[in-house]
Amino acid sequence: MHARQEILGSAAVLLSAVSGSAAAQSACPPGAPQVIVYHAGSLTAAFSQVEKLFTAQTGVCVVDVAAGSVDAARRVTAGKEPCDIYASADAEDIDALLKPAGYADYSITFAQGAMVLAYNTASKNASTIAAPNVAFNPPAQVPPVASDWYSQLTQSGVLIGGSNPFLDPSGYRSDLIFQLAERRYQVPNLYNTLVGHYTLTRTGDVLGKNFDYQFTYEHSAYAAYLANPQSYRYASLPPEIGLSDSNLNRRYRQVSIEIPGLHTEHSQASVRLPATRVVWGLTILKGAPNEANAVKFLQTLFSDEGRKIQQSTGPTPIVPPVVSYADLRDLQPALRGLVRPVRDER
CATH class of the missing domain: 3.40.190.10 (Periplasmic binding protein-like II)
Incomplete structure (x- = not known):
């Protein structure tokens, strides 16, 4: 069998077994204000500290879920798990998976590596x-x-x-x-x-x-x-x-990989993801149950204190975070002054 088919075939067998293996923090007290954050495991060190800072500043409880980014995308869409903020280890996941299926309007690129x-x-x-x-x-x-x-x-x-x-x-x-x-x-x-x-x-x-x-x-x-x-x-x-170099994105994009889609009503059966510079992206999902608190969390993440935490733990923050001109109009008004619009955010 073709080597690529073997590894992807094994991945398919493990798909359902591995999905749902991420751990969440204990639930917030009943009636307490909260924000629900699903993020890549590679963001755990940074986000855990930012979440503590955010709760200390606002009193808002954070429900934190760390998972593989594609796994997390499927859980908050096809799996219907409630989520406010989705932060991926590949900003392409938002553009290729969440936007076409109607779950996100924009992607903010906020870290690189x-x-x-x-x-x-x-x-x-x-x-x-x-x-x-x-x-x-x-x-x-x-x-x-x-x-x-x-x-x-x-x-x-x-x-x-x-x-x-x-x-x-x-x-x-x-x-x-x-x-x-x-x-x-x-x-x-x-x-x-x-x-x-x-x-x-x-x-x-x-x-x-x-x-x-x-x-x-x-x-x-x-x-x-x-x-x-x-x-x-x-x-x-x-x-x-x-x-590692954004200037080489055209070269990187000459290769790609096809993965299964979200398995939702409006998603494609499979999605092709191109190679790009390693950048982390996030979005507040459409219909987020705690949108106002999600905006406040991103204000903390993009603040000087939040950036210092990211700088100390990695990945390296992009200052200011960037968003495409096309996506800028869909950002919550309170976030527009915290980002820099660009023609191609990656």
């Missing part, structure tokens, strides 16, 4: 996967991958762990990275070969034990290093591959 190659000192080829003679001293100094990194990942027994591409942008970004790598290095069948080394990780799997490498967000890799400085390592990818 890059993909890196993470590994453990116990991973296969750990001593050669990064370029030589470059010290690993994050965040100030992170070595680039070795010139033959892609070849090392395709050696016998090497496993590249990752999340379900039907549920999570970090999963489908691995697929996009494989496509970009084949285009850059012009190695016949490199994409298929890399996909053949990709394995869906499960709860309890350990980097360096159950799998050797993982494509992850730079700020997430740095946090993992701080938690395990003895053995956690990561290397930067070339800009043409690491989805």
Whole structure:
């Protein structure tokens, strides 16, 4: 079977099993003012602190749900779970999934980052996967991958762990990275070969034990290093591959991945998502049950204090957040002065 079909077929089998696995905070006290926030897991460190700040300032209780961004999109649409704010690890999810199905009017791009190659000192080829003679001293100094990194990942027994591409942008970004790598290095069948080394990780799997490498967000890799400085390592990818440069969006968009749609009445059966610079996007959903509190939350998130929190935890805030001219008119009036309109927000 085609390697891509194998990995996507496995993802489909796990789709229903993994959906709904995200954890929510305890419910707010009956009658208490609240706001419901569904966000990417990569935003947990930042949002948990912003939520505490917001509640301290306003007295509004936050119901927090962290999940894979595509999983979250399906839960608040087809699953009819109440939600005010949806924040995705890929702003494209709002434009490609929520807007066409009638659940969102706009997308605010508010943070940016890059993909890196993470590994453990116990991973296969750990001593050669990064370029030589470059010290690993994050965040100030992170070595680039070795010139033959892609070849090392395709050696016998090497496993590249990752999340379900039907549920999570970090999963489908691995697929996009494989496509970009084949285009850059012009190695016949490199994409298929890399996909053949990709394995869906499960709860309890350990980097360096159950799998050797993982494509992850730079700020997430740095946090993992701080938690395990003895053995956690990561290397930067070339800009043409690491989805780290907005100036390369035209090049990135030459590759894409098709995933199942939302499975709602007005959604497409499948959606094609192009590769873009790694940016996080959010929206207040149409018909949000607590719209006024959602606006207040975004005012806190985009404030100086909120940005300082994002800067300290990652991903890097975009100051000010940006929105397309087409979407600007649909923003709540109180938010329009907090964003910068652009012709192409990504």
